[in-house]
Amino acid sequence: MAVTSNSASDSDISKLFKPIYLKEVPRLSNYVPNLQTRPNPLDHNPYFDTHQLQQDGFYLTQSDLVLRQIENDPSPLPRFAYHRAGPRKHIRFEPSDVRVAIVTCGGLCPGLNTVIRELVVGLWHLYGVRHILGVTAGYRGFYSTEPLPLNPKLVHHWHDVGGTLLQTSRGGFDLNRIVDAIQNHAFNQVYIIGGDGTMKGAVKIYDEIRSRKLEVAVVGIPKTVDNDVGIIDKSFGFQTAVEMAQQAISAAHVEAESAVNGIGLVKLMGRSTGHIALHATLSSRDVDCCLIPEIDFYLEGKGGLFEFLGQRLKENGHAVLVVAEGAGQDIIPRTDSQKEERDESGNLVFLDVGEWLKTELKHWWAREHPHELFTVKYIDPTYMIRAVHANAADNLYCTLLAHSAIHGVMAGYTGFVTGPINGNYAYIPLEDVAQAKNPVDTKDHKWSWVRSVTNQPDFVRRSVQRERAENAWDLTRREGFLSGKNAGNMEEPMKGGHQGGPPSAT
Numbered sequence: 001m002a003v004t005s006n007s008a009s010d011s012d013i014s015k016l017f018k019p020i021y022l023k024e025v026p027r028l029s030n031y032v033p034n035l036q037t038r039p040n041p042l043d044h045n046p047y048f049d050t051h052q053l054q055q056d057g058f059y060l061t062q063s064d065l066v067l068r069q070i071e072n073d074p075s076p077l078p079r080f081a082y083h084r085a086g087p088r089k090h091i092r093f094e095p096s097d098v099r100v101a102i103v104t105c106g107g108l109c110p111g112l113n114t115v116i117r118e119l120v121v122g123l124w125h126l127y128g129v130r131h132i133l134g135v136t137a138g139y140r141g142f143y144s145t146e147p148l149p150l151n152p153k154l155v156h157h158w159h160d161v162g163g164t165l166l167q168t169s170r171g172g173f174d175l176n177r178i179v180d181a182i183q184n185h186a187f188n189q190v191y192i193i194g195g196d197g198t199m200k201g202a203v204k205i206y207d208e209i210r211s212r213k214l215e216v217a218v219v220g221i222p223k224t225v226d227n228d229v230g231i232i233d234k235s236f237g238f239q240t241a242v243e244m245a246q247q248a249i250s251a252a253h254v255e256a257e258s259a260v261n262g263i264g265l266v267k268l269m270g271r272s273t274g275h276i277a278l279h280a281t282l283s284s285r286d287v288d289c290c291l292i293p294e295i296d297f298y299l300e301g302k303g304g305l306f307e308f309l310g311q312r313l314k315e316n317g318h319a320v321l322v323v324a325e326g327a328g329q330d331i332i333p334r335t336d337s338q339k340e341e342r343d344e345s346g347n348l349v350f351l352d353v354g355e356w357l358k359t360e361l362k363h364w365w366a367r368e369h370p371h372e373l374f375t376v377k378y379i380d381p382t383y384m385i386r387a388v389h390a391n392a393a394d395n396l397y398c399t400l401l402a403h404s405a406i407h408g409v410m411a412g413y414t415g416f417v418t419g420p421i422n423g424n425y426a427y428i429p430l431e432d433v434a435q436a437k438n439p440v441d442t443k444d445h446k447w448s449w450v451r452s453v454t455n456q457p458d459f460v461r462r463s464v465q466r467e468r469a470e471n472a473w474d475l476t477r478r479e480g481f482l483s484g485k486n487a488g489n490m491e492e493p494m495k496g497g498h499q500g501g502p503p504s505a506t
Ligand SMILES: Nc1ncnc2c1ncn2[C@@H]1O[C@H](COP(=O)(O)OP(=O)(O)OP(=O)(O)O)[C@@H](O)[C@H]1O
Pocket: 105, 106, 107, 108, 138, 139, 140, 169, 170, 171, 172, 173, 194, 195, 196, 197, 198, 199, 200, 201, 202, 204, 223, 224, 225, 226, 344, 345, 347
């Protein structure tokens, strides 16, 4: 179909479109010689209309693609396409030979049990696989515990339960012992469900399996309540977490409104990204200020948080403040040992930004208005937003994810991740997903929308000014060193540990 326009000829329009590059996903046949091809057992599945299966369109082919960038903007960045997820006419595994391992790693996320359930049920009923084992307690479970045999009857109610009934853990990634265990148990399909760290581990497992030339397919199913995995539209469990966060915000609002000069402070999960805080703020509309890791903020002085909250208290008598756990970590004073503290997976242990803000708010008020009533009600729902079962939308999402993963693996894809891109499920190279991050884009309209809803200060401009001030300081210092002048007299610029005053250059 030709694209037409009133202002340009067809050929002019076609020149506007940038080329599209296909992101190929590895296949077992790339390194396993003489891999057999078999008809898909769905051909004879009583639940599928066999006549319809023979029609074009049910089985997906190499030409079924999903575009990552559906808008055609003038930026020089290339556009990418991925193979669409779904059943293929031919598969690469004999179902009776399949031995499946399913593992969950990292923090909890609503929907984990749904994904496990749907993997088991899908493998069993769609492809007739009977050897399905759950590796317990995360990566370390491969070499430290006996796997748990799974079947549809056992997992029947799992989608109704929060957490992961296979258990999870952080740390314990011992590559050789994991791949040895995969060999010893004769697993030939490994389904790895986890977040960014888990996906990095999955890449290493896939590389090792490939270098040992094992006939083992590896698929990653991205899980993260923080929504910090890139390329895919959003991760499962995220919507449920945002919904749960509403309850905390609503309680904070009630508490704040019922007090004289009341501040309701809610801390929400979000280690390096503020998606939960941002989405909860936009959907709640009770929030006066939202602080996320992607935006620097400061407390005192012109344009600071205190000035803004003071104004809100004057106007409305109360204010609600939502803060993502990773926000402000660079300005909370910490000891040297706190600077080094890491969890078992190597993630930096954060200080409680909510507790810190609560204390600072109280000090500020006592200083500025010593004779006026003031209350801060701090709500930290932490695990309550993720230790629940998935809502309806996430349950459906988890089911489609699990089935997409199964179809891809049975077709012989490996080293891949499945997830929705622009609403269509796709197969994406594992390595790409392990590297991709998904920070909140503070330059796009969604963040502007947050600011228009809250009217909070433009910390962006301030932080840019601070950056400029620091760069200017660096330049001066370098020049000082080069010219040998004043080098020893320079003071350090304001960094972590200060009380959040505005940059001196402002
Ligand atoms: N770079 C890495 N290489 C290999 N394994 C890793 C790497 N990073 C993390 N892992 C392993 O992946 C597992 C999960 O990692 P982590 O605890 O960081 O959670 P995650 O998958 O990022 O999930 P989330 O952060 O959403 O809770 C752990 O067993 C950890 O040892």
